[in-house]
Amino acid sequence: MSRHRIKDVSFDDDDLYDEDDGYDSPDPAEQEFVQQCTTDVLQQLRAGNPPVTATKExxxxxxxxxxxxxxxxxxxxxxxxxxxxxxxxxxxxAVPAYPAPYPPSTAHFSAADFFRDCPWLNVPPHRKADILVEPLCPRLGLLGGAPESGGKVSKLAALAAARKKKEGEKSGSTPVAMAPSTPQLEKTEVPSPELRGPSLSIRDRLAANNAKSPRPAEGNDSLQRLSKPGLSTSSSARKPSPEKSQSAAPSMSPPVQGTEVPSEEEPEEQKPKIDIRASPSTFASTIVGATTIPAHEPSHLHSNSVDLLRIYGQNHAEPFDFAGPSPDDVVLNAQNTAKGFKSKPSASKNGDKKKAQGELAGGLSNLSVEEKVTVKSKNLDVLEEYKKSTRKKSANFVVIGHVDAGKSTLMGRLLADQKAIDQRTLDKYRREAEKIGKGSFALAWVLDQGSEERARGVTIDIATNKFETDSTAFTIVDAPGHRDFVPNMIAGASQADFAVLVIDSSVGKFESGLKGQTKEHALLVRSMGVQKIVVAVNKMDTIQWDKGRFEEIEQQISSFLTTAGFQAQNISFVPCSGFQGDNISQRSKDPHASWYTGPTLIEELETSEPYTHGLDKPLRMTIGDVFRGGVQNPLSISGRLDAGSLQMGDQILTMPSGETATIRSVEVDSEPSDWAVAGQNVVLNLANIDPIHLRSGDVVCRASAPIPTITSFTAKVLAFEHLMPMMVDVHRGRLHVPGRISKLVAALDKSSGAALKKRPKIVGPGTVARVVVEMDQAVPLEAPTRIVLRAGGSTVAAGLLE
Incomplete structure (x- = not known):
C-alpha cells in the first residue's frame, strides 16, 4: 500500500460551498469602506449643479x-x-432658423400678402392688359350641326338664315348663299369712283361705315365673325364696354375692305359712303389673303373655321366601322386578286369573331422560331431488318484501372496495331509530344484529344474509338482513372458489355493502385452489370517479365474479384506491355517472356460472346452528349440504345422535359443508317425541338410508352461504406443528381434476400440493404435500373431499383 494518502473530492453541489468555509460571512472592514464611499457619492450628487438624487442601492x-x-x-x-x-x-x-416672412396669424392665407415683396408683380394698372387665349381649334359649326355633314339644321340656324334672306331682299343686293359652317362671304360691292370724293368729313364717313355693318342674328355673331377670313380671333373676342348696348356689341368688329353689307336700320334713300381705308400691304396680303374674295369656296388652308371631318370625307353621322375591312385591306385584296393570289377574307361583325379568335389561338400555338421540318418515314419493320442484316457482332468494353496504369497508351497501341489509325497521324503525335517533353505519351494522345488532357497527361472524360477484327466490331470506352473523375468513369461503364482492367506491375505501383482506384473501379463495373473482365497486367517490360510478380498479382486480383461477385470462368489475365506492343496483337519476342503461352489481348477480347439486348422492349436511350452535327444537322445527340428500336422519321419524347422531336437521320457507328436497335451506339440528328430541352442524362423514349419521372425510389444496394440517413449523389450513366438516404428499410441476406433486421440505424460495409432515396428534382428512372450512390468523393453503395 502506498504511503501517500489521496483525498476523495466529491463534486456534489451541496459540498462545493459549505456554510463553515467562511465565504458567506461578510468582511466588516469592507462593509465600512463601502458605506463611506456611498456617503461621499450621495453628498457629491446633492452638491452638484443641478442636484441629483439617487437611492442607496x-x-x-x-x-x-x-x-x-x-x-x-x-x-x-x-x-x-x-x-x-x-x-x-x-x-x-423646433425653432425656425430664420424669422417668418410675415407674422403668424390665424387669418386665411393670402397669396397677395405672400408675394408682396416680388417687384415684378407691382405693375401699374394702366399697363395691365387682358390675356386672350385663343382656342386650339375653331368650332366646326353651330350646336345643331351643319347640313353638309349630315346633321339636322337647328332652329337658331334656320332663323338666322331666314333673317339674312329677308334683309337681302329688302336692300336689293343679292348675297351669296352661305351655310352656317361654310367660310364664304357675301357678294362684294365696290363703290363707284365718284363717291370717293373728299366732300364728306371724316366723322361723317366714319359714321357711314358704322351704319353699314348689319345687326346679326341673335346667337350667330360668332359664326359670322369666324366665317370672315380677314377677321382676327383676338379682335372678335374683345368685350364691349359696359356703356354700349348689347345690340351695338357686334359693330366693334372692323368690316372687311370693300365689303358692303346692308343694314336692317339703314333707310333706302341713304347713299353708300366712301371707304377711306388703305389697301393692305404685300406682306399682309400674303399672310391674311388677297384684297378680293374669290368666288369659289376657299381652301381649308386659308380658313379660320376648319371642318377636318368634312375635308377628309368623314362625318359625325356615320362613324367608321372597325368590324369591316379597312381601306388598306380593300386595296391589298384588290392587288392580290389582280396578281392571281387568293384575297384575304374580311372578318364578319358577329358570326366570324369567335372563329377568328380560335384561329388566332391555334396559330399562336404553332409559332416557332424555326420552320417545322417534315421527315417522311419508310415505315420499316426494324426487327425484321435487323434479322436480315449481315453485320458483324458488336461489343463495347470499358478500360478501367488506377491513374497512370497505362490505359490510354495500351489502347492507342491496340488501335495502331489494328490499323484503326494511320502512321502519319502517329508520327504527328510523336513530334508534338516530344516538343513538350512527353514523348512516351504519343500513343495515349490517340484517345486523349483534349488540350487539357494532353497538357496534364491525365484522362478527364471518356473517349470512344472503334476497331474491327475478322469477327467482331469493337468500341473502346477509355475511362479516366483519377478519383476526381469517377462520375465520368461510371458513365463509360454504363455503356460497356465487359471490362478491361489495366494494372501497373511496377514495384510499388500495383500496391498503391490496389489501395486506390483499382478496387473501386472493379466494384463499380460489377455493380453496373458487367460480368466478364479481362485483367491486362501492363508494363511487364519494366520488371523484366518477372513470372513471380505476375503470379502474385494474379493471385491477389483474382481473390478480390471473386469476392466482388465475378465468377472465376469470367476472369482472365494477360501480361503485356503497351509501350512496346508485346502480347497485345502479337506475341512478345522478348526471351524473358517465353514462359507465357496464353492468348494475346486481342484474342482474349474476341472470345467475348454476343450479348442479347431487349429489342422488343419500349424504346430507351440515355443521352450521352448534345452537339451540333453540321450545317445540315444543327442539333444532334449521341448515346447507346438501352432497349427498343427506332428509325428515321420517328417521333420521340425526351424526359423529363416532356418535349417531342422528329428524327431527321440516324447514324450507327458513324455510318448513315435507316434504323437502329438496342446495343448500338447511335447519333440521332433531330428536328422540331429546342436545344434547351436536351441535356446529358435525359432519356429518349416514345410518347406511347414514356419513362416515369420520380423524386424518390426504393433500391436494393450493396454497401461499400457505412450507410445511414445521409446526403448522397445518385449516378445512373450520365445522370448525376443530388439526393439523400431518407430511410434504411432493412438489412437483407445476400443469398436469399430475406430481411435480417428491420429499420437498422446503420448498415456496415459489405451488407446488402434496402434503402429509400429521395431527390430534389424529378428524374427519369424505372426498375430495374442500376444506380450508384456516392458521398464525399467515394462510392458508398450500388444496386438496383425495385
Whole structure:
C-alpha cells in the first residue's frame, strides 16, 4: 500500500460551498469602506449643479461595477439621471432658423400678402392688359350641326338664315348663299369712283361705315365673325364696354375692305359712303389673303373655321366601322386578286369573331422560331431488318484501372496495331509530344484529344474509338482513372458489355493502385452489370517479365474479384506491355517472356460472346452528349440504345422535359443508317425541338410508352461504406443528381434476400440493404435500373431499383 494518502473530492453541489468555509460571512472592514464611499457619492450628487438624487442601492451597485471608484460613480449616476430627466420632459418644437416672412396669424392665407415683396408683380394698372387665349381649334359649326355633314339644321340656324334672306331682299343686293359652317362671304360691292370724293368729313364717313355693318342674328355673331377670313380671333373676342348696348356689341368688329353689307336700320334713300381705308400691304396680303374674295369656296388652308371631318370625307353621322375591312385591306385584296393570289377574307361583325379568335389561338400555338421540318418515314419493320442484316457482332468494353496504369497508351497501341489509325497521324503525335517533353505519351494522345488532357497527361472524360477484327466490331470506352473523375468513369461503364482492367506491375505501383482506384473501379463495373473482365497486367517490360510478380498479382486480383461477385470462368489475365506492343496483337519476342503461352489481348477480347439486348422492349436511350452535327444537322445527340428500336422519321419524347422531336437521320457507328436497335451506339440528328430541352442524362423514349419521372425510389444496394440517413449523389450513366438516404428499410441476406433486421440505424460495409432515396428534382428512372450512390468523393453503395 502506498504511503501517500489521496483525498476523495466529491463534486456534489451541496459540498462545493459549505456554510463553515467562511465565504458567506461578510468582511466588516469592507462593509465600512463601502458605506463611506456611498456617503461621499450621495453628498457629491446633492452638491452638484443641478442636484441629483439617487437611492442607496443604485449607488452601491455602481460602486461595485467601478470597483469603489467614487469620481467615476458620481459621473455615471449624474449622466444617467440627466438622461432620464430629458426623456421625461416634453420635446420642444423646433425653432425656425430664420424669422417668418410675415407674422403668424390665424387669418386665411393670402397669396397677395405672400408675394408682396416680388417687384415684378407691382405693375401699374394702366399697363395691365387682358390675356386672350385663343382656342386650339375653331368650332366646326353651330350646336345643331351643319347640313353638309349630315346633321339636322337647328332652329337658331334656320332663323338666322331666314333673317339674312329677308334683309337681302329688302336692300336689293343679292348675297351669296352661305351655310352656317361654310367660310364664304357675301357678294362684294365696290363703290363707284365718284363717291370717293373728299366732300364728306371724316366723322361723317366714319359714321357711314358704322351704319353699314348689319345687326346679326341673335346667337350667330360668332359664326359670322369666324366665317370672315380677314377677321382676327383676338379682335372678335374683345368685350364691349359696359356703356354700349348689347345690340351695338357686334359693330366693334372692323368690316372687311370693300365689303358692303346692308343694314336692317339703314333707310333706302341713304347713299353708300366712301371707304377711306388703305389697301393692305404685300406682306399682309400674303399672310391674311388677297384684297378680293374669290368666288369659289376657299381652301381649308386659308380658313379660320376648319371642318377636318368634312375635308377628309368623314362625318359625325356615320362613324367608321372597325368590324369591316379597312381601306388598306380593300386595296391589298384588290392587288392580290389582280396578281392571281387568293384575297384575304374580311372578318364578319358577329358570326366570324369567335372563329377568328380560335384561329388566332391555334396559330399562336404553332409559332416557332424555326420552320417545322417534315421527315417522311419508310415505315420499316426494324426487327425484321435487323434479322436480315449481315453485320458483324458488336461489343463495347470499358478500360478501367488506377491513374497512370497505362490505359490510354495500351489502347492507342491496340488501335495502331489494328490499323484503326494511320502512321502519319502517329508520327504527328510523336513530334508534338516530344516538343513538350512527353514523348512516351504519343500513343495515349490517340484517345486523349483534349488540350487539357494532353497538357496534364491525365484522362478527364471518356473517349470512344472503334476497331474491327475478322469477327467482331469493337468500341473502346477509355475511362479516366483519377478519383476526381469517377462520375465520368461510371458513365463509360454504363455503356460497356465487359471490362478491361489495366494494372501497373511496377514495384510499388500495383500496391498503391490496389489501395486506390483499382478496387473501386472493379466494384463499380460489377455493380453496373458487367460480368466478364479481362485483367491486362501492363508494363511487364519494366520488371523484366518477372513470372513471380505476375503470379502474385494474379493471385491477389483474382481473390478480390471473386469476392466482388465475378465468377472465376469470367476472369482472365494477360501480361503485356503497351509501350512496346508485346502480347497485345502479337506475341512478345522478348526471351524473358517465353514462359507465357496464353492468348494475346486481342484474342482474349474476341472470345467475348454476343450479348442479347431487349429489342422488343419500349424504346430507351440515355443521352450521352448534345452537339451540333453540321450545317445540315444543327442539333444532334449521341448515346447507346438501352432497349427498343427506332428509325428515321420517328417521333420521340425526351424526359423529363416532356418535349417531342422528329428524327431527321440516324447514324450507327458513324455510318448513315435507316434504323437502329438496342446495343448500338447511335447519333440521332433531330428536328422540331429546342436545344434547351436536351441535356446529358435525359432519356429518349416514345410518347406511347414514356419513362416515369420520380423524386424518390426504393433500391436494393450493396454497401461499400457505412450507410445511414445521409446526403448522397445518385449516378445512373450520365445522370448525376443530388439526393439523400431518407430511410434504411432493412438489412437483407445476400443469398436469399430475406430481411435480417428491420429499420437498422446503420448498415456496415459489405451488407446488402434496402434503402429509400429521395431527390430534389424529378428524374427519369424505372426498375430495374442500376444506380450508384456516392458521398464525399467515394462510392458508398450500388444496386438496383425495385
Amino acid at each position: 443604485e449607488v452601491q451597485e455602481s460602486l461595485w461595477h467601478y470597483y469603489n471608484d467614487v469620481p467615476k460613480t458620481v459621473n455615471y449616476l449624474r449622466g444617467k439621471k440627466e438622461k432620464e430627466i430629458k426623456k421625461q420632459q416634453p420635446t420642444a418644437k
